[in-house]
Amino acid sequence: xxxxxxxxxxxxxxxxxxxxxxxxxxxxxxxxxxxxxxxxxxxxxxxxxxxxxxxxxxxxxxxxxxxxxxxxxxxxxxxxxxxxxxxxxxxxxxxxxxxxxxxxxxxxxxxxxxxxxxxxxxxxxxxxxxxxxxxxxxxxxxxxxxxxxxxxxxxxxxxxxxxxxx
Numbered sequence: 001x002x003x004x005x006x007x008x009x010x011x012x013x014x015x016x017x018x019x020x021x022x023x024x025x026x027x028x029x030x031x032x033x034x035x036x037x038x039x040x041x042x043x044x045x046x047x048x049x050x051x052x053x054x055x056x057x058x059x060x061x062x063x064x065x066x067x068x069x070x071x072x073x074x075x076x077x078x079x080x081x082x083x084x085x086x087x088x089x090x091x092x093x094x095x096x097x098x099x100x101x102x103x104x105x106x107x108x109x110x111x112x113x114x115x116x117x118x119x120x121x122x123x124x125x126x127x128x129x130x131x132x133x134x135x136x137x138x139x140x141x142x143x144x145x146x147x148x149x150x151x152x153x154x155x156x157x158x159x160x161x162x163x164x165x166x
Contacts, residue, residue, distance in 0.1 A: 112144035
């Protein structure tokens, strides 16, 4: 028996959740910055794009708002990542509800481990896990848990409202 999944509701829920959780993660990083100011001069999204051959004029592109220089390209990568993973999570949860352990926090920690401890260090985008300060691990681990908890709460609520399911 195949579960009847409303993929339009999954997509809408994932997009909504990814946008909100992206804001939550940015807010979290303002409270507990994950990197030193020196390492943030070229942040991981900018570094990854540079490694792919994208010029600095694009990777460090900014926009001005109330006299603040804000990293447009970094935000684009940040929110794209958040939306993609929120939508992936929302879809996977429909097939395997166990993925929602801890309200999504376990999945968020798995994403942190996969990217910040394995993939990004392997590509030399960021330092190895041993070279990263403990404060970075703390900020990123907690931030990813809260980020995915937010994705779970919002994607689930939007899905339920769109499908009239509880």
